[in-house]
Amino acid sequence: MAGKNQTTVNPGNTVSLDMYLRPYYEGPLTNADTIPTFTIYDPDDVELYTGTSIHTDTGIYTATYDVESTAEISDYYKIVWNITLHSIVVDNAEEYFRVVPATSEYTNITINSGWLNQVKKVTAYPKLANFSLTDDEIKEYAVFPAMTRYFIKFPLKSKVEYAANSDSSLTVEFPDDYTFGLLDCRVVNSGMIGGTGNSFWDIVAFQQYGVAGNATIYNKRGYNPNQLYQQRYDARYALKSQINALATNKFNINVEDRKVIIYTSTTGMINLTWAKYSNSFEDIRYQRKFDVIQLAQAELLDHMADIFGLITDGTLDVDINVADIRTRAKELREEILEKWNNFPNMILLKGV
Numbered sequence: 001m002a003g004k005n006q007t008t009v010n011p012g013n014t015v016s017l018d019m020y021l022r023p024y025y026e027g028p029l030t031n032a033d034t035i036p037t038f039t040i041y042d043p044d045d046v047e048l049y050t051g052t053s054i055h056t057d058t059g060i061y062t063a064t065y066d067v068e069s070t071a072e073i074s075d076y077y078k079i080v081w082n083i084t085l086h087s088i089v090v091d092n093a094e095e096y097f098r099v100v101p102a103t104s105e106y107t108n109i110t111i112n113s114g115w116l117n118q119v120k121k122v123t124a125y126p127k128l129a130n131f132s133l134t135d136d137e138i139k140e141y142a143v144f145p146a147m148t149r150y151f152i153k154f155p156l157k158s159k160v161e162y163a164a165n166s167d168s169s170l171t172v173e174f175p176d177d178y179t180f181g182l183l184d185c186r187v188v189n190s191g192m193i194g195g196t197g198n199s200f201w202d203i204v205a206f207q208q209y210g211v212a213g214n215a216t217i218y219n220k221r222g223y224n225p226n227q228l229y230q231q232r233y234d235a236r237y238a239l240k241s242q243i244n245a246l247a248t249n250k251f252n253i254n255v256e257d258r259k260v261i262i263y264t265s266t267t268g269m270i271n272l273t274w275a276k277y278s279n280s281f282e283d284i285r286y287q288r289k290f291d292v293i294q295l296a297q298a299e300l301l302d303h304m305a306d307i308f309g310l311i312t313d314g315t316l317d318v319d320i321n322v323a324d325i326r327t328r329a330k331e332l333r334e335e336i337l338e339k340w341n342n343f344p345n346m347i348l349l350k351g352v
Contacts, residue, residue, distance in 0.1 A: 007097040012069035015097060017079050021059045029059025037082040038063045043074040071099050109139040111281035122297035141303045146295035150284055151277035153340050158274040164264045174258035181275035182260055185251045187268045291336045301329035
């Protein structure tokens with residue numbers, strides 16, 4: 001018998017559901033006394049359709065159903081078979097199927113087959129491949145949540161810079177859909193727009209900053225009459241300290257409207273460091289890839305436990321210990337999260 005909640009269909013398409021009939025576990029495929037009929041139910045257990053299956057081979061029957069284009073997206077559509085075998089009515093012959101969107105953001109997740117197989121091996125893949133989800137479903141239910149946890153903890157960083165005028169406000173929109181927060185916002189080079197005096201020699205001295213010298217001949221490298229370099233060096237940093245003490249810098253991050261509002265009373269450069277996520281597994285740091293794989297394995301086991309937990313009517317051909325699956329998922333998840341808790345969260349705004 002079938003029993004898995006794995007078959008998917010898009011609204012407006014036709015779903016085909018196969019049923020394999022055996023007189024006992026691992027017994028030979030056996031034809032029913034008559035062609036089985038079936039009934040389709042929606043997620044609220046409302047009857048949608050009743051039909052007669054097609055006999056495709058010994059002990060194998062196929063039911064088809066045209067899903068409405070307006071059908072609700074859900075994992076809990078159900079087919080109930082009406083079967084008589086050797087004059088005995090087969091009870092609880094049912095399985096779930098899923099109506100899913102025609103397109104999904106999760107199909108944008110990119111991960112090569114080698115890493116994806118590392119996720120699947122927790123299900124004894126490929127030995128028990130018949131219990132596995134499709135690759136796109138594994139991306140949706142396992143890889144996506146694991147990668148989300150990772151990028152919240154270890155976001156990609158993108159730095160940008162804007163010029164600021166004295167006593168000015170600036171509104172900066174989040175740059176793209178992959179940006180989810182701001183890691184750092186600060187004003188640098190406050191008030192430093194030129195030399196610290198108006199004379200020609202003051203400007204020369206400022207431009208010579210960083211090149212010590214004591215030459216007394218004009219136009220010679222290190223020109224520094226009367227220790228002008230040292231005097232202007234001290235004056236420059238005294239001015240910088242004064243500006244930093246008196247300047248007003250305000251930053252307001254609006255996550256809902258996805259923008260940052262900045263005010264500064266001084267001139268300078270505004271540096272922003274955005275927090276970003278990615279749909280590519282390759283953007284995860286190499287030393288963290290197996291952590292994310294392990295989290296994905298935990299998500300996959302939890303999802304399988306949910307599926308098997310719904311099927312408690314004996315329609316599975318093997319016994320599944322759902323509690324053991326959940327325990328293993330918890331162990332995998334807690335091992336990684338305990339490790340990651342040693343690192344600070346990186347999505348809080350820090351402004352200077």
